[in-house]
Amino acid sequence: MPKADDLRCKALNELLLYYLRERIGAQNIALKHLVITDLHQWYLFDAATWEKPVAQNKALVKRFQDFETGRLAGRQTDFFYKEVAAPFFDALDDELPVVYFTLDNYSKILRNADRKDDAPLIALHKLLSPQHLLKLPFANDSNSLDRVFYAELLHLIGLEEVKKKGKWLIGRKPPERRDRASLLEAAITQLDSLDKLERVERLHTYGDTRDEQFFHVALELCITWVNRVLFLKLLEAQVVTYHGGSKAHTFLHSGRVRNYDDLNSLFFQVLARKPQERSTGMAERFGNVPYLNSSLFEPTELEHRTLFISNLADEQPLPLHKATVLKDDRLKRLSGTLPALDYLFRFLDAYDFTSEGGEEVQEENKRLINASVLGLIFEKINGYKDGSFFTPGFITMYMCREALRPAVLRRFNAA
Template sequence: FYSELLHIIGLVETKVGGKRLIERNSEGQRHSGTILEDTIIHLDSLDKISRLSKAFIYGETHEERLFNVALGLNITWINRILFLKLLEAQLITYHKGDKSYAFLNLNRIREYDDLNRLFFQVLAVKHEIRNDDVKKLFEKVPYLNSSLFEPTEIEHQTLFISNLKDEKTIPALSNTVLKDEQGKKRTGSLSTLAYLFEFLNAYDFSSEGSEAIQEENKTLINASVLGLIFEKINGYKDGSFFTPGMITMYMCRETLRKTVVQKFNDLKGWSCVEFDELYNKIEDKKEANEIVNSIKICDPAVGSGHFLVSALNELIAIKSDLKILQDKDGKLLKFYDVEVENDEMIVTDEEGHLFEYNPK
């Protein structure tokens, strides 16, 4: 997944001094249809770099500045698209496989202009105040109150994704995941946007936590995998490392359970040593919830937010183990068990069946 995504962007991963970094393809391997190369062409032809107020922060030479500004833009755009692919998959899952909730495809997004409208006229705008031309096309796409779908300062100063050329093509990767009608690997070239959507659709973003057999036998891409990809791409400058899920899960479990014990001891005057001792001492479940909720967690080196998600999962599992897990109205969720396995939160009912979300 990672290698082909880099191919579509126009990047390659290299190893320098023990660190893995991503770089622009060498001159003989570049394709003007890749997202990066098309961005660089527009930045250069429109003389955007010289107009930046602090161009020097993007590199010493004009070429370095072109690459770094283009890559920064590409990272923003790809982050949005990957997030939306997860959202799309969850919408379809929550609505019992209803494909009408799919929106990242050429039927709805035929060109980069449409993608730009999705970012800023749909996701960043409440349903009731959306423009008429996008209301029907994206009627089932929810409003997201997120800064991810607000134009960045560098976009305002340089380019939006709508500036890219729709008709450009790139060749399929030699070991592409795409298949032709005969089930063989795709060859030849296709438009960049079509390639990106077909590539994403070749993977399963929706089966997280499910034991169901996948009919199309697609490779699963879950939030943890995307977290790794986000941080590998976003950390291109200094070779930042992604913390594997098993490590974040272990660290969160060990530290948070000890913290919870200490918190109860401090506030209640108890002398518990082990986490399991808390269960028999808790009498007021509402107060116990407030004590756990009072714990503050800060990740000063936050990247994709993976560590914080692991921490949130563990806090919910802690409440479940203490039998104090409540819904937003204060009703005890006593018929459900929550545990964290392989850095994923697993919710089961009293009969051991996996929880399934049923939209109203």
């Protein structure tokens, strides 16, 4: 292995031969990084820094080609290392930038349970990430839709995406695949059994047929309910972060919210009321939940005329999505059924709803779902009739820059 203060060794000579065989022999112009390692010590070279001093060195390339075709005195790799590679590195005037680290420096951090000293692991993780080693693009467009989350959320609601006339539209599942416990079907059942459609104002705007009216009224209710739940999940994540990651401050789980009645109480007897205005029972169960002065937690006109989420039947089993994110202790995907509300909470808990960009190590491997992603999902669901198209973030940025920069310059020049 090389030494930190002197890289010249057999491993570096081997790396040169392998590089030339790939870059010159195979004409591979897509090399990303060159690595020397014994799994403890690591030396990383950016392949681009080898292009000029190595791949474009005509004398070295000719020597390499002569060696490969047997025109030199030796054919063994040791001959190449001694007679070609070593003299090349000895005479090299150009710098070959290298990143060096040893895992021994991180051993103590990796083995202890103290998260306060984990910060150095972030740089190491980024260095060894596919995005860095393979120079992959970062999936950081604010308009990126998490398809895995989106598909399972649709399943929980009772919806699916279908392609019609070149557009992906959201609709009710066909009769043979409908789940009675999904939010949509549970709402339709109650709308029908309680004869609530007749109380809806301008019912004709919800569709021409009875089935269409049931679907559109129920979906509007479901969107309201799920919107509240997702907002609460974002709020819960912020509360937990504020209290140093303490799980004692979580509140959106089956231990606290046991049924749809409890969820309805959380909406209107907790979030919509100041702490001093809450009942004793609600204050004891949800004392760590802040008051939100938001119209989101005020009953809608449609709820007043039809259903609240507390009207839905509890404990109905809902089949798990075929590609559910839920896994058992052995990381095997779960199958079977779960009570619908418990399924919803466990599904949401499988994701990280904290704000992105935090410089700390996440102990649990959870996909990040932020407010931007949730906004996209609800735009897509709300546009279920016509389909949706999201403008990529870089295009939005370009449009804003091209519109605002000239306007600002004109104002400054006119001043």
